[in-house]
Amino acid sequence: MKITKYLSILALSAGAYIISACSDDVSPIGPTIADSQVTVYVDSTLYRLNGRVVPAYDIDARSNFNILGHINVPEYGQLSASYVARLMTAGAMEIPDSITVNQVDSMRVIFRVPRTTVVGDTLAPQQLTVYRLNKQLPDDIKSNFNPEGYYDPARPAGHTNYTLSALAYSDSAFNKLQVLPISVSLPREWATDIFTAYRNDPSVFQWPASFNKVFPGIYVQPSFGRGCITAVQAARFYTYWHHTVTRTEVVDGESVKKQVLMKDSVCLMSTAPEVLASNNISFTPSQQLLQAIQNGDKIITTPLGYHVAIQFPLQQLLDRYHEASDELAIINSLSLAIPAKAIDNEYGIGTAPDLLLIRTSEIEDFFANSKVPDNKTSFTSSFDSDEGVYLFNNMRHYIVDMIEKVNNASQEEINDLCDFTLIPVSLTTETSTNADGSKTTYVTGCTPYLNRPTMTALDTEKALIVFTFTHQYID
Numbered sequence: 493m494k495i496t497k498y499l500s501i502l503a504l505s506a507g508a509y510i511i512s513a514c515s516d517d518v519s520p521i522g523p524t525i526a527d528s529q530v531t532v533y534v535d536s537t538l539y540r541l542n543g544r545v546v547p548a549y550d551i552d553a554r555s556n557f558n559i560l561g562h563i564n565v566p567e568y569g570q571l572s573a574s575y576v577a578r579l580m581t582a583g584a585m586e587i588p589d590s591i592t593v594n595q596v597d598s599m600r601v602i603f604r605v606p607r608t609t610v611v612g613d614t615l616a617p618q619q620l621t622v623y624r625l626n627k628q629l630p631d632d633i634k635s636n637f638n639p640e641g642y643y644d645p646a647r648p649a650g651h652t653n654y655t656l657s658a659l660a661y662s663d664s665a666f667n668k669l670q671v672l673p674i675s676v677s678l679p680r681e682w683a684t685d686i687f688t689a690y691r692n693d694p695s696v697f698q699w700p701a702s703f704n705k706v707f708p709g710i711y712v713q714p715s716f717g718r719g720c721i722t723a724v725q726a727a728r729f730y731t732y733w734h735h736t737v738t739r740t741e742v743v744d745g746e747s748v749k750k751q752v753l754m755k756d757s758v759c760l761m762s763t764a765p766e767v768l769a770s771n772n773i774s775f776t777p778s779q780q781l782l783q784a785i786q787n788g789d790k791i792i793t794t795p796l797g798y799h800v801a802i803q804f805p806l807q808q809l810l811d812r813y814h815e816a817s818d819e820l821a822i823i824n825s826l827s828l829a830i831p832a833k834a835i836d837n838e839y840g841i842g843t844a845p846d847l848l849l850i851r852t853s854e855i856e857d858f859f860a861n862s863k864v865p866d867n868k869t870s871f872t873s874s875f876d877s878d879e880g881v882y883l884f885n886n887m888r889h890y891i892v893d894m895i896e897k898v899n900n901a902s903q904e905e906i907n908d909l910c911d912f913t914l915i916p917v918s919l920t921t922e923t924s925t926n927a928d929g930s931k932t933t934y935v936t937g938c939t940p941y942l943n944r945p946t947m948t949a950l951d952t953e954k955a956l957i958v959f960t961f962t963h964q965y966i967d
Contacts, residue, residue, distance in 0.1 A: 535812050535959040541802040541830075543790040543952030546913065548799045552859040553635035553771040555918065555942040558763070559795060560620060561714045561721035563612045563945065567837040568793070569777040571721060571945055576629055576639055577769035578709040579729070579761040581697040585690040586758050587733060593691075597732045597755070599683035603674040603712075605656060609723035609944045610672075611839055614657040616719030621651040622676055625708040632860075633770040635796060643711045650676045656720060671725065683731045686760055700767045707761075709768075723943045728762040771795065771942055781947075784835075790950040791835070794844055794916045795942040800950055801852060801913045804828075806894055807906065809959050813895075821963040823892055827885040829958075830914075831951040832875065843948040844916035844941055846874050847882050852911045864935045868893060872919060872935065875948075882914075882950075891959070914950065916941035 558575035565571075601622060623643040630637075654674050689696060689706065696702050710727070736751045763769050775796040785791055790800045813821070828849070834842045850858060850870040857863070858870060865872050868889045873882040898906055920937030 535809070535816075535957075537957055539805050539808075539955050539957050541804070541952040541955045543800050543802050543950060545785050545790060545798050546801050547797075548793075548915075549636070549775065549796050551635045551796065551940050553637075553773060553795070553940070553942060554633065554768060555771065555939050556765045556769075556920075557609070557723040557725060557918070557943045558712070558769055559721060559723050559771055559773070559942055559944070560712060561612070561618060562718040563721045563839065564718060565837055565839045565841060565945075566778055567780050567835055568839070568841055568945060568947055569775060569781055569797075571795075572714070572774045573721060573771055573795070574639070574711065574713045575724070575769060575771045576625065576633075576637070576642070576709060576711050577727065577763045578629060578700065578704050578767040579707060580700055580764035580767045581703045581761045582759070583698055584694065585687070585697075585760060587687075587731075588735075591733055591735060593684050593687055595733050595735060596680070596683050596687050597734055598680050599678040599686070599729060599731050601650070601676050601678060601710075601727050601729050603676070603727050604725040605672040605674060605722050606725050607670060607672055610656045610720065611722065611841060611944050612720035614720060615655055617653060617655060617717055618714065618720055619651060619653045619716035620674070620676070621713050621715040622649045622678070623647070623711040623713065624649050624682075625711055628704065628708050629768060629770070631768070633768065635771060635773045637770060637772050639711050639772060642708075649682065649710075650678045651715060652676045653716070656722060678729075682729075686731060687733075690760075703761075704767075721945065726763050728759050730757045730759050732757045773942075784949075790952050792844060792847075792914060792916060792946075792948040792950065794944070794946045795940070799913050799915050800952065801911065802952055802955075803907075804910045804912050805957070806891075806898065806910045809891065809957070810895065810898060812959065813961060816961075816963075821961050823888060824960040824962060825885075825958070826887040826891045826960075827883065827958045828887060829881050829883045829956040831881050831954055833880055833949050833951075835947040835949055837947070839945075841945050841947050843875050843877075844946045846872055846917050846919050846941070847948075848872050848915045848917040848938060849884050849912055850915065851909070852913045853908055855913060855915070858938075859940065862937070862939075864938050872917065872938070916946060916948070918943060 558577065559573040560575065562572045563570070623645070625642050626644060627642055629642065652674065656672055696706055712727070732755065734753060734755045737754055738749055739752050740747050740749050742748070773796050777797055781791065785798065791798055792800050832843060848865065848870060849872070854869055867886045871884045871887060873884045875882055894909060897909065901909065918939050918941050919935050921933050922936050923931050923933045925931050
């Protein structure tokens with residue numbers, strides 16, 4: 493089993509620690525005050541975590557990425573996704589004051605689609621339609637939000653047909669291409685209205701809250717095609733305008749001045765992480781997936797579907813701790829490794845890149861308040877594709893806190909302390925350089941994973957928990 497690699501590494505580390513501890517009895521400086529012996533306990537055990545699959549169809553679908561399209565995969569199911577979004581505006585309009593509204597030509601929105609998020613048949617014809625919202629979106633929006641009543645279906649702002657194959661690009665351009673653009677022409681009135689609003693009252697555009705009262709946002713709907721789904725990184729709205737410049741040219745040896753028409757553009761508004769954007773998702777699991785879950789498989793799906801809850805064996809670990817030592821023992825580390833694998837399919841649907849392990853009672857508050865993992869009641873792990881495992885290796889603070897809490901807790905409270913759920917997430921990180929040149933990475937954002945469909949089969953029956961603590965006996 494691949495997971496034994498972690499057991500071997502941790503055993504070697506513990507052995508090195510023991511050697512180091514024993515050598516402390518022989519000091520090169522002088523005699524010690526008292527003889528002592530340090531014992532290192534390493535409890536490495538495979539635990540059955542009693543995993544259970546829990547429905548996850550009503551989630552916080554706010555994300556930096558929005559998903560769009562339809563797919564139907566035999567091993568996965570049917571997934572449809574549209575999205576609504578507020579817009580962030582530029583604080584100032586970078587158009588010369590000499591330009592009038594009559595020189596404003598058009599507006600176009602360009603959707604940026606990361607190539608790595610495309611799932612399905614990239615040659616399948618697709619169509620999307622853009623609508624302007626006519627009232628404010630709710631702040632507590634969820635994945636089951638119904639946009640009906642927030643837009644006029646009889647007044648689409650624009651639509652376009654597209655594929656996500658990028659076959660029109662040369663080989664060199666294709667290899668460098670990271671983002672596929674989808675362009676949609678919008679009514680000229682959008683451009684002139686925004687232009688005029690900037691000219692009349694620039695303060696409207698200083699804050700998203702004031703702009704959203706004038707322009708509540710957009711609704712983007714997949715209006716045709718069922719073979720492909722993708723994430724949209726951003727939707728950027730460009731205003732196009734023209735002006736003339738005078739240039740001097742030499743004609744037959746004489747200088748001649750000519751009026752030359754010049755065209756330019758500026759991005760005045762865009763979707764952005766700072767403003768609300770939410771996915772409207774519909775997921776119907778396939779019979780094959782339902783049968784696998786009924787047979788006892790512990791499966792997590794994204795963007796909707798199922799999470800996996802586990803009962804962490806807290807009491808068993810604390811019993812081992814008390815049996816082997818006393819209250820003065822120092823807890824060194826606690827880690828949890830859960831084997832996982834992808835489910836075979838022909839659409840390239842793989843495993844979730846990162847999982848959040850969080851106390852079940854804290855899930856709603858965690859996402860509603862945009863919290864980040866604290867390594868006390870919430871932890872994250874990236875999938876190790878080589879070893880086929882998620883490793884949560886920084887759980888020491890959790891077990892330290894539990895030693896006191898369990899002693900004074902009722903059985904119901906203990907059950908809550910042990911009840912965790914595994915949820916796929918997207919992580920935003922920042923890296924800082926320390927004084928010694930080393931680097932430390934911090935998680936600055938954690939949201940439900942909505943970038944693309946995934947299916948992850950967890951083997952919670954063979955989870956490995958490694959619990960290490962030390963005790964020093966002084967003669």
